[in-house]
Amino acid sequence: MRKFLGIDIGTTSLKAAVFGEDGSRLGFRSVDYTLSTDPATGFIEFDAEEYVRACTGAIDGLVGECGSPDALSVDTQGETLILADASGTPLCPAVVWLDNRASAEAEDIRAAFGNRRIYEATGQPEMTAGWPAAKLLWFRRNRPDVFAKTEKIFLLEDWILYRLTGRFVTEPTIQSSSVYFDINTRSWWPEMLGFIGVRESMLPRICRSMEPVGEYLGIPVVTGALDQLAGTVGCGVTDGTAVSEMTGTIMAICAMTGSVPPYDQESIVPCHIHAIDGKYCRILWTGTAGMALKWFRNNFSESFSFRELDGLAAGIPPGCDGMTALPYFTGSTMPRYDPDARAAFLGVTLGHTRGHFARAIMESIAYLLLDDLEYIGGDVREIRATGGGASSPLWLQMKADVTGRTIRTVSESETACLGAAIFAAVGSGAFGSAAEAAAKLVVPGRTFEPSGADYSAGHARFRELDAILNGKRKENGNVRQV
Numbered sequence: 001m002r003k004f005l006g007i008d009i010g011t012t013s014l015k016a017a018v019f020g021e022d023g024s025r026l027g028f029r030s031v032d033y034t035l036s037t038d039p040a041t042g043f044i045e046f047d048a049e050e051y052v053r054a055c056t057g058a059i060d061g062l063v064g065e066c067g068s069p070d071a072l073s074v075d076t077q078g079e080t081l082i083l084a085d086a087s088g089t090p091l092c093p094a095v096v097w098l099d100n101r102a103s104a105e106a107e108d109i110r111a112a113f114g115n116r117r118i119y120e121a122t123g124q125p126e127m128t129a130g131w132p133a134a135k136l137l138w139f140r141r142n143r144p145d146v147f148a149k150t151e152k153i154f155l156l157e158d159w160i161l162y163r164l165t166g167r168f169v170t171e172p173t174i175q176s177s178s179v180y181f182d183i184n185t186r187s188w189w190p191e192m193l194g195f196i197g198v199r200e201s202m203l204p205r206i207c208r209s210m211e212p213v214g215e216y217l218g219i220p221v222v223t224g225a226l227d228q229l230a231g232t233v234g235c236g237v238t239d240g241t242a243v244s245e246m247t248g249t250i251m252a253i254c255a256m257t258g259s260v261p262p263y264d265q266e267s268i269v270p271c272h273i274h275a276i277d278g279k280y281c282r283i284l285w286t287g288t289a290g291m292a293l294k295w296f297r298n299n300f301s302e303s304f305s306f307r308e309l310d311g312l313a314a315g316i317p318p319g320c321d322g323m324t325a326l327p328y329f330t331g332s333t334m335p336r337y338d339p340d341a342r343a344a345f346l347g348v349t350l351g352h353t354r355g356h357f358a359r360a361i362m363e364s365i366a367y368l369l370l371d372d373l374e375y376i377g378g379d380v381r382e383i384r385a386t387g388g389g390a391s392s393p394l395w396l397q398m399k400a401d402v403t404g405r406t407i408r409t410v411s412e413s414e415t416a417c418l419g420a421a422i423f424a425a426v427g428s429g430a431f432g433s434a435a436e437a438a439a440k441l442v443v444p445g446r447t448f449e450p451s452g453a454d455y456s457a458g459h460a461r462f463r464e465l466d467a468i469l470n471g472k473r474k475e476n477g478n479v480r481q482v
Contacts, residue, residue: 002430004441005062005072005219006234006420007055008227009156011035011098014051016058017417018066021430023441025412027066029058035096042100045093048082051156052163059216071212071428073222073420074164075230076156078177081132083139086151088162092143095135102134105141109134109179112195119263121192123176123183123271123280133179137196153202157224162204165214165221170204173225176272183260183273183280209275210427210434222427224420225275228254228283233275234419235384235410236442238435242382243373244415245399247389251289251365255282255376268337269375275423276434284372287330289365290388292343295329296361301354310394312355313362318401319458322347324465325360327368332470335375341470347461362395363455366402367462373403382406386415393446401453409445418442 003026007016012035018027031054036045059072079097084090095101110118110127119125127134132155139147154162155178158170175181180192188200207213211223224230232244232254243255257280260271274281288295297304304312324346331339345360373380383405389395390409400407412418422437431437 002425003066003069004421004424004428004430005059005069006230006417006422006424007058007072007074008230008414008416008420009051009055009074009076009160010227011077011096014054014058015414015417016055016062017414017421018062018069019418019421019441021425021440023412023418023443025414027062028414029061031058035098036093044096044099046096048090048094048159051094051160055160055164059219063217063219068217068219069424070430071220071222071424072216073210073224073424073427074157074160075224075227075416075420075423076160076174078155078174078226079130079132080156081135082154082156082159083146083150084152084154085149088152088168091146091149094156094159097130099135100129102138103129105129105137106131106134109137109192109195113192115265116263118179120260121182121184121189122179123260123273124179125263125268125270127179131177131179133192133196136198140197147197151202153198154204158204161213161221161223164216167214168204169207169213169223171207171209171211171223171225172273173209173229173275175206176226177270183271186273208277210423212427220428222424224423226272227416228252229272229275229281230419230423231386231416232281232419233422233434233438234412234415234417234442235386236438236444237384238276238438240378241380242384243380244384244386245369246387247289247365247385247395248387249289249291251286251369251389253284253369253372255284255378255380256280257282257376257378266337267335269334282376284334284376286327286365286368287333288327292327292329292361292365293358296357300357306392309355309358310392312353313359314394316355316359318363318453318455320356320360320363321352322349323352323356323360324458324461325357325364326462326466326469327361327364328470335372336470338470344465344469346465362398363402363458364462366395366399366455367459369399370403370459373405380405382408385409386413393448396446396448397451400448400450402455402459404450406450407448411443411445
């Protein structure tokens, strides 16, 4: 049986898994690491060599356990930046995507180009300090000694590919949020490079996702994708009729589209190049999802497990007997951006119980999922659910009823690893497309169809409360519509 190795390099851990061509997981490794944070400067960094050691250690361990795979591929977090000299030796620690040192530079770029122009070139609707373009300008201004020696600029996936194969290459999905890559032409954006002072020769050769680029210990190495895109392919979403939805600490939704949507100054929904040729992906998220339920349990139901809270919530009818929750514990992000929004519970009476509060939080996340789907539009008929929230049949059925869509889970919990393995399988020629590979490697879990339960009144109250509490904000003495 052919075997494929998928490696998922996240913010604080690396996970790697070998899968058979039937989707069975044959081996797994996980490596945790701790980022270096400096409270005085706000810098968030990590030793670039540690990423390599974690990766090669996982590969070597899995080869020893499972034998040599037919191919491997890597997906990584976006925006983490590594500067190296001509020989590929890092000149400083990797600057992790969470690092916000480049706030002033981000504002200078925004002032020079404007949000509309940046979005229409890169798909990023706002200019933030996390984007590599801002960080490169920061190095040019604040560390000219490092910038002068820089001959190779890597994002994290590029760095791992380089160290595994010796090839200085990249692929479009990981560059989508660099803000110096044009997602329309799939090439470097000359005007931005000129502004931040970067030569094209300092940047990797652009390949496609799922393209073989070299070997590591005789194993073919294939380009991967941004971790969010690997996760959506790893749960079997390969066309626009389905979306992936992950409910963990936050809720994240990945939706394929055939083109870059028009600029909307009220939206912060980004559009990335998809790993599947000719496609794009919109990525939406909430600030809290499972975290809201965890907050309630930790503060008001300490002796209850999540399973027990599920049991209490299951005994409450849809609509929570008139109680409504807004889950904005860290503000509202999408589809409506309002960092000043706050959580609230309305309609509470002496008849409401712990189960009502738990269910109201769960319903509020389902309402946000519906609002997100209505915002992006399209012909979405199915939702592939992952994350901790997918372990709750009650929540899954609730989402199916609220959205009117089929909800399906998948048997594999490490969907990003599986997505990377699918990229490896396609790049090695074992399958002709990601859709064909996913049809074989993604093993379905449970299915939840809309039951006819009526949440319309609850959703209407949710929207009304949101409009009353968060519909307007005062800004510089004026009232603005959110």
